[in-house]
Amino acid sequence: MKLSDLTVEAVNLALDEFDLRGRDGFLSKYHYGPARAYFVVRNGTRYDSKAVVGAAYGYLPGQDAVRSNDFSGGDKTVATVLRKLGFEVQVAPTQNPDWARDELILACDLVAKNGWRELRSTDDRVGELSALLQQLPLHPPATRLDTFRNRKGVARKTLDLASLLPGRTAIHSGKLDLLVLNDFRAAPEDMARVADQIRQTVADGSTSVDLSVAFEDEDEGASEGRILQRQHFARERDRKLRQRKINDFKAKHDNQVYCEVCLFDFGYFYGARGRDYIEVHHVVPLSQSGETTNRLKDLVLLCANCHRMIHRRSPWLKPDELRALIGNV
Ligand SMILES: [Zn+2]
Ligand SMILES: [Zn+2]
Known part of the structure; x- marks a missing residue:
């Protein structure tokens, strides 16, 4: 079997069968597990892309459906072939988006206020920050997992940040984490004020706009983060x-x-x-x-x-x- 043999008709027939049998029925008939990352989209419905392609082979003249184990191409290859045929393929996030500068400023502020120690996930302040981060328009919903900035993730980030201090053992050394941490160490009061302003701006409800797309005139490295920067431009x-x-x-x-x-x-x-x-x-x-x-x-x-x-x-x-x-x- 060659991926290039696939046709639009065969894929559409497989999608029709998917509709008819339902997801569970379709996946079990063709012996596929649920897709984690790649989905074909037809008329707004998402279909497990690899299973669909495997089944589509069975609709080609003289060919049999291909089982998951017999598949030579990876998920990415399958997605490429489907896109070439004109199908829409969506990639589901497999991990939460990286922390943006604004988010790190808020987390670092919490760590600084906690005597440069990490916080536990059960801490009320972690709960507050988690709720705030989930509210920020920095990452589009489609890029978030269910665990997006939950208490555990926030507590973990405070641990990461605290571990970056000199004399401690870095657990996870993100470049941006370190930059923000160093900004705090160099100018603790300024950064605390920036964090206050971000919280204030969010509380005022002026950040309801989508901040996930960068403006041409934005400076990604702005120490104050994107929320205040955008607010500054709005004011101007x-x-x-x-x-x-x-x-x-x-x-x-x-x-x-x-x-x-x-x-x-x-x-x-x-x-x-x-x-x-x-x-x-x-x-x-x-x-x-x-x-x-x-x-x-x-x-x-x-x-x-x-x-x-x-x-x-x-x-x-x-x-x-x-x-x-x-x-x-
Ligand atoms: Zn001029
Ligand atoms: Zn200006």
């Missing part, structure tokens, strides 16, 4: 704030608006379409200011390019630093 895009700053700037600059770093003027360059366009940048990251009020003196007007360059990498540049960088000192 606030219409009222933008208008307030533009009006103030115009009053002081002969009714003009332009980039305060490179002097780019959208209205001058693009004509009517660009008139009054400018981006507002908050010089103080939300994680540092810890306040939601916007003082005009903390705001600066930037063109889209300069704004992007400031946010491109952590730590964010100050406008003066960008000015120096482009020689417009």
